[in-house]
Each structure stands twice: as C-alpha cells, then as structure tokens.
Amino acid sequence: MATTIATITLSSADIMDNSISISNTATLTDAGNDTGVTKTTGLSRVTTSATSNVVLLDSAATGGLEAQSTMTSGKVFIQNLNARGDGSKYVTVLLQAVVIGRLYGGDWMFFPWQGGAGNDVEITPSSTTDTTLEYVAFY
C-alpha cells in the first residue's frame, strides 16, 4: 500500500460578516477499507486547441483504466494552467455527456471517480486558444 494525502483549505475573510475557513485532509484508500490506493496514472499534461470533446481519462474496460482495476474508489485532480485572462475562457469538464462544471484559467478540481463504461472524464475548451491542463487519477 501507499500513503497519499489530499488537503483542501477554503477561506474567505469577507464573503460573510465572519470569516470562513474550512480545512480537510483525506487519505486516499481502496474501496471500503483503509488500505491506501496503489495505482495512479501519474501526472499528465496536455495542451489542446480543440473545441470538441477531448478524453482526459478513459474508463473503458478495454484499453482504459477499468482494464487495470475496478474503479470504485478513484480520485481525480485536474487543473487549468492557463492564465485567467479576461475570465471568458474555460474548459467544460464532463463525465461523458454530463457537464460537471467549468474550469477557468487557474482553477482546479478534485473529485471521486467511479469510472466504468460511459464514465470517461472529458473536457471541452470554450475557445480555440491553446489550453493547458494537468491531471492525475489515483485508484
């Protein structure tokens, strides 16, 4: 087993009258036990100018990550390395056809991933401007 630790801190001094500060740490484990995850795609980096869907993580049982392991307790990190610019450009992150949300330049996301057929993690850039992303899955 391995020990992989993910930490988040959300903070704001002025979104409410009193400040918000939320911190949480998770150790990434296999499904239903406390054994640390042992597989990772490794950190990947891609630059694309496509405006159609691009598959970041293929979950297929044939040729995809599901071929290596049942993805019941996967975790995914994605960050958009572009500068924010005027705030109009982003990539839409999808699970196959279902939109999760938009990653603007500088944004990141971290989420559990069930994987399986039809659950590829995909992006759709909002413009033909080159967009650079880094991403990694643990499972």
Added chain:
Amino acid sequence: MATTTASFSLSSSDILSNAISLSSTSTLYNHNTTATGLTQVKSGRVDVYVTGSSFDLIPALASEEASAANSYVYIANKNTDVANYVNISIYNEVIGRLYAGDWMFIPWEQNDPDSDNSSKNDIEIEALVGGPQSVEWIMFTESTATILDASGD
C-alpha cells in the same frame, strides 16, 4: 465582491518510486470577469440515511438555467467507518463515491441540459452503506437572482 480562495495539496512519498507533491490555489471569481469574486454562499450539514433513494443535496436553481453563472461546491463525508460511503451524482450520473473522510471540490454548472426547468443538474446524494452519514457541504455562487427556492405558501 469578496475574496475566496481554494487551496489544494496532494502528496505521496511511496505511490511511485519518486515522491509526488502537487499544489494549487485558485480564487473564486464570477464568469467573464478578471477579478470580481463570488459573493453568495450556502452551506449545510445533513445526515443521509440509507433508504434506497437519492436526495437533492444542492438543487440547481431554475434561475440559472440559461445563465453563465459560476459556482463551486465542496462536499465532505464526515463519517469515520471506512466501509461507509455516499454516491454523489449530477443529472443521474454518478460522479463517484465519497467514503468516510473523503472530500471533493468541483466547479458546478447549474445550467439545465434540457432547458426545461426540471433542475436536472441538481447535485444528488445517496447513502449506500452504513448508518446515517454526516455530510457537510458549501456552495459558492455567482447569481443575478435570489438563490433560494420560491416559497409556495
């Protein structure tokens, strides 16, 4: 405007032959702005029971169907039994399982994919294993409408 930051770090010294250390910090801004921070927030803590049904944890707002409003969501499963988990879904699509102690942070597009005011982009939750699972959540959002459900009485 407000300034809200989200910081992430991930480290492992032994999942690969070399250590991994990732970190990132973002500021939560409105769409189409260079530096206007999100100003609205909702949060909660709920116990989710195993019932065979999913529940709307964070309902998508009808007012956001056709908007480009920007939102971010944090969800944490505060249970401690490692066997327990909840499924987190959008539009009936399971994103993944949040096991006890897990957390997630995602951007969230509330736009209704069918534009029929059926709030299909609700963020849903279902407890699959174990007793009631305590889940904490917070949503930061940009909106030009009241981010509350209309009163029916």
